[in-house]
Amino acid sequence: DLYYVLVNSQKPDSPLNDQDVRFAINTAIDRQAIADIVFAGETTPTGITPSNLPGACRVDELPSEQAAIEDARATIEETGAGDVELDLIVDTSNPVMAQIAQLVQQQLAEIGVTVRIEQVDTAIYIERVFSAQPGDFDLSISWFAGYSDPSMVTKWWNPEQAFFNVGFTGVHEDLNALIAEGASETDPDARAEVLTELCASADEYAEMVPLVHRPSIIGFDTAAVSPTIQSNEGYGNILRNIADYRIAGE
Structure with a gap:
């Protein structure tokens, strides 16, 4: 299972319509810091293929992990995205989400992005994130089940299959093709290559950004x-x- 940040690309007149801005935000988010500070080291970073499953992509090879924070800051300055305050909404049912949100807020401040955290109950969260068309939020934190095969949860990155995310993600045919190929490829080595490319593509679109695994005690x-x-x-x-x-x- 894994926590994620949603970055709403479908809200009219939002700076998040710009993929470069979304990728800058993705670059600024430090997964390892979230694992270390929020979870006291009791979890690990992940891409969209759960990192503790065989054949999953390597987190350290993700484009956002390779990118420079200085480039992310420059993108925010050049696009004027730092002139807009973004809301980050979390569901009050799981207190750790607010703790993740506070750290993400601090990390995005490092590149000039101002974030206002909103804590809402489950009903309001579902209405604003999953029911509204387009989604009535800028950023959001929640979690997915990771399932038992690295290709299973990747289907959620195709809104034409998932449906719940049509209000905040776009349709990307190249990514959808990789999702389908990752689910059908049977050769382990070839599949690992496809999943690596899939993780990178989703990371660059930066609409649903995996963070760390969801630990349970x-x-x-x-x-x-x-x-x-x-x-x-x-x-x-x-x-x-x-x-x-x-x-x-x-």
């Missing part, structure tokens, strides 16, 4: 229960197998 009394807990969970179900937890000593 389960506490249990060893005197009472002896649980079996999976090392990776790709469907948001951190209590998977709870019905089969064994009583300690059995």
Whole structure:
């Protein structure tokens, strides 16, 4: 599972209509800092293919990871994007999203982008992000399930398949072709190459920007229960197998 930042490219008269501006924002976001500061090192950065699955793309090879922060700052200055305050909305149901938002706010300030954080309840969040056409926001933070194969979640980057994101992402035929190829290629080496290209393409369009994996911590009394807990969970179900937890000593 993974956290992401949505960068709304469909809102009329927004500086985020400009791909160069979106990429500058993507470049300014420091995934490793989010992992270290917000999650105390208990997670790792990821691209759109979950980085802990076989064949996933390398995060350090993403265009935004290779780009210079000075270039991002120059883009914001040249386009005048720094003259507009952007809203960043988060759902109050998960407090860590506000913590991620605060760090992203600080990171974007480094390139001259001013961000105002809004915390809203789930109903308002869904209405503004997923229901409004176009989406009624500039930036947003939430999370996706990562599933069990590196190609599965990539389909969400095609709004013609996903549908929920037509209000804030564009249709990119080159990216859609890579998504389809990544799901159908069976040779592991060839597939890894396709997924690397897919990650780079999505990273450059910078509309749905993966950040870090979504860690989960389960506490249990060893005197009472002896649980079996999976090392990776790709469907948001951190209590998977709870019905089969064994009583300690059995």
